[in-house]
Amino acid sequence: MSADLVLDGLDKRFPGSPTPALRGFSLTVAAGTCTAVLGPSGSGKSTLLRVIAGLEEPDAGEVRIDGTDVAGVAAEHRGVGMVFQRSLLFPHLTILDNVAFSDRVSGMNRRAARSRAGEYLEMVQLQGFGDRRVGELSGGQEQRVAIARALAAEPAVLLLDEPFSALDPALRSDMHDLLDSVRQAVSPTIVLVTHDRDEAARASDRIALLEHGVLLHEGTVLDAYRRPQNVRASQIMGGRNAVPGVVRDGSHHSALGAVPVPLDTPTGSGTLVIRQEDVAVLDGGVGPADTGSIAGVVESVRVTGARSEIAVRCGDALLHAEAPPTQRCQLGDRIRLMLPTTAVHIVAD
Structure with a gap:
């Protein structure tokens, strides 16, 4: 059939x-x-x-x-x-x-x-x-x-x-x-x-x-x-993070700094995309600069049912993350974000 x-x-x-x-x-x-x-x-x-x-x-x-x-x-x-x-x-x-x-x-x-x-x-x-x-x-x-x-x-x-x-x-x-x-x-x-x-x-x-x-x-x-x-394509699928930069020496270099990328990522210019639900909001505020974590300031928080949508200003870049409402963030809070390497994807320019 x-x-x-x-x-x-x-x-x-x-x-x-x-x-x-x-x-x-x-x-x-x-x-x-x-x-x-x-x-x-x-x-x-x-x-x-x-x-x-x-x-x-x-x-x-x-x-x-x-x-x-x-x-x-x-x-x-x-x-x-x-x-x-x-x-x-x-x-x-x-x-x-x-x-x-x-x-x-x-x-x-x-x-x-x-x-x-x-x-x-x-x-x-x-x-x-x-x-x-x-x-x-x-x-x-x-x-x-x-x-x-x-x-x-x-x-x-x-x-x-x-x-x-x-x-x-x-x-x-x-x-x-x-x-x-x-x-x-x-x-x-x-x-x-x-x-x-x-x-x-x-x-x-x-x-x-x-x-x-x-x-x-x-x-x-x-x-x-x-x-x-x-x-x-990322945007149509609801992705909100897209940061232009260059891949070299195993990292993507951009306004976020050096973000480790998967081993098979080609070198050259490219845009870092990562799902907002994959961006981890670290507990404990700023704290020590954990390896791979990125410091930023909360620009907006919107609670949507079981999740909070958080926009974080990281230098010249804006990152979007999601967290449970119990992980409270307020406007102006200084927080750190973690971008798991396995969730990072680079779109070649």
Whole structure:
């Protein structure tokens, strides 16, 4: 039911637009895996899905599904299923007949199609809902039906275009759990478009970062957070620390001083990035100048639930850190920060 998806050098520009929607976009999604495409509004995410689905033709480049270039293949024959932010269910049909729709269109008799549809409703935990109408469902239930309907067509590739963005946080968490169970049951190849980095990390195996139609970064979820390929990728993933400098003699030299870097870091100019949650706020105020620690003055403190977000002025540089609220910091406090070498990453200029 799954297949490799290869996107090779995709370009797309819409008439009248000053900038292309996609520029040289290349990405491989291995069969049975899920890649989240993450980026701000207007970055080209939905256009990318429409090109994969055959709803838009690229100006250049190829879409290959299971090794076959699908240029010119109609959307309904590509083996691609799609779920949108709105469920787009048929209000005049029962839930069971909505899910059975693709089988009925392909010529399967009604009894067999409805029997298969029942299996997919059970997969999305809606057994017993088959005789209901769309208007009787909650938003989360509608999206479950939309996923069941897409899966019933047995697509090689399943495209999800921000399908959970209209749901409240609790329902979104439930849908992420559902997606896990669906993947265990049928292992579809999935491309999930989202603007929510937490959702991307929770639901996918890999993350591709897109901005202005250009691929900024592609890799594992951990790489996206801690080893971004450029500073902008770090920012999209919520990173707040980026300090320019030069790597030499095993350290990054900048306004922070000499910060030790991992042994495999190349020499030359580069920007130090480190997640704010990896910056340690040392207990005991200034104290002795511990090896590798950096002195600074607290410029701002914001308590956000279980964490405090702290901005610390360290000479000409500003570092962001997180700490538990019990580790009290106030404006003007002189403190020391520790940057663990294993958490330091250098982006080459």
